[in-house]
Amino acid sequence: MMHYTIAVVPGDGIGPEVTSQAVAAMKKAGEKYGMEFTFNTVKAGGAAIDEFGECLPQHTIDVCKSSDAVLLGAVGGPKWDALPGEQRPEKALLGLRKSLGLYANLRPAMVFPELADASPLKPEILSQGLDLLIVRELTGGIYFGERGHKETDMGYAAYDIEQYSVGEIQRIAKIAFSMAQKRRGKVSSVDKANVLDTSRLWRKTVAEMSKDYPDVELNNFYVDNASMQLVRDPSQFDVILTSNLFGDILSDEASQITGSIGMLPSASLGEGNFGMYEPVHGSAPDIAGTGKANPMAAILSAAMLLRFTLDQKEAADAIENAVKQFLKDGYRTADLAGGADACSTEETGRLICERIQ
Template sequence: MKKTISILPGDGIGPEVMEQTIRIIKKIENKFDHYFTLNHGYIGGAAFEKYGCHFPDTTLHVCKNSDAILFGSVGGPILESHSVKWKDCEKNSILALRKNFQFSSNIRPAKVYPELQDICPLKDSVIGENGIDIVIVRELLGDIYFGEHKSYIIDNIRKAHDISEYDEKQIEIVAHQSFKLAKLRKNKVTSVDKANVLDTSKLWRTILTEISKEYPDVTLEHMLVDNCAMQFFINPSQFDVLVTANLFGDILSDAAAAIPGSLGLMPSASFNVKGFALYEPSGGSAPQIAGKNIANPIAQILSFAMLLKQSFHLIEEANSIEQAVHSTLKAGYRTQDICLNKSKAITTSEITDKILSFI
């Protein structure tokens, strides 16, 4: 197979973990006789240094001429967030990518690896015999992030408003995606909203209920977002596929990230209605550890595995990477973020060596 992948390392630890993932890409090429053209592009602070903007046209061109995008991370140190280089960096890069390619949904798995149950913050009794394996589907193009934002003063009182909007088409897209995904798993969808208060959530619940009739083998349940947040930590094994709006999905997916024990383990993917997708780790750029060869590359590596499976339909190849990660963890190898005894942690490149040895 011949395919083209846009490689956007970005900032912070992005270039480091992307470098290790490219080693995995080359191994898959050689082992399974594929050829992947890797076209690199600048984004975020790295792009600003070279082009004076966070998402240059050259990078957009690279992405448009690819079969999938493999993204690293963007953003700089918190204390420098108001500097010219870093101001609105995430908004101008990752949100711009979503808007340009109309990425309407984000899929983020949250799984507790048996080998890493000791770093999960939950008790064994909460994890249960069946373990935790959740997939969160988050709508990306609607809700409060894309409505009107306004700050103003009336009668010397400072005020602000952010408007949340949804239409039925936006909701239908993620509804269908969630039910199709559930059919490949445990046939259960939990739709999360705030229908007791918000009209957007009432519409959300109505559309999910209507779409569910097209998938009679899949069980649909509705859950209020505040209850869902609590259930994550008292009974997370009840969830299979969880679908929710942009704002709630942003918060809940980060909350779910605590369950495996590290963001360094969590891949994600964003899709548009045509099936074109961007794959990225769920964590940020972590500038405080950049350049130290201690970042966990597993989330970036598993993002590539998702790319192989979802965009290229190379199931055996993706499974070989996922199994190699499991084997590496089962053998006891750990980066600092997932190692209880920090003195025994290995480096970014060393854990990649181990994963490569198991492919």
């Protein structure tokens, strides 16, 4: 019997609701595949501001660091919108990523056949397939660069500086190429090398890295072209490698063309196998407490945790197959039901757990 310690950060809005269903799925998989879990719940985001006066208490960081992995819900909401930038709930995410050394964000995007009608893309486009993985650099770039304010000839101004080092680019490129080797052997590197010096260094460094992966095909895209190609022909992409800012934008675009952002998990990885796992969707405070939240992205994030951090492939497969079977059996959550009868958050979690074999 293997034992693992998991830090759980439910967060705000629907975060606690969907995270509880992910925990239930992990417990069920543990029963089936010989694992025991200790789940330690800590606060971050708005919930931490309300209780501790800060979005990321040191205690939360310490518990996360001492765990095998972190399962995160979602943070933020209009309740805290009036706070200064450095005090907002969203800063907890950046702080966790930086404190835990999580520099690589993996966001898979695929269309479940049963949900193809929910995609905004035409059937003839989807018929070519949609199964891609976005590998986003997570702790560098403009989000973590120097920023400030100054007076200019046009008046008061603000600035944010984009910066990347060769080492930062190399380590994220290594993950992208390694992932491509396990998939269809293709990396699409996205930058803005026709304008930005950081992108020119990015493109040069990735090209040099590609020599170590002769079995992987490398293509380069400007970010504006990549965003267009994602909706024109998403089947051409396998692994998309890109920077923090561009990855943030492209991953949300990719999530929308799958039909529902409520279906998409993500993993944030650092050195070794440590990672933080979270659904792509936000805190959705407008539906918190109504039972309408779709927990499948959180449950699939738990499957990624089992796969990438704990190396429990069979258990991860079992959870993913249970989600697929839930959909094949005709069940839908509110975001997928199109006005028809829908399963509540808790009912969805229960039905998926029943299908974990």
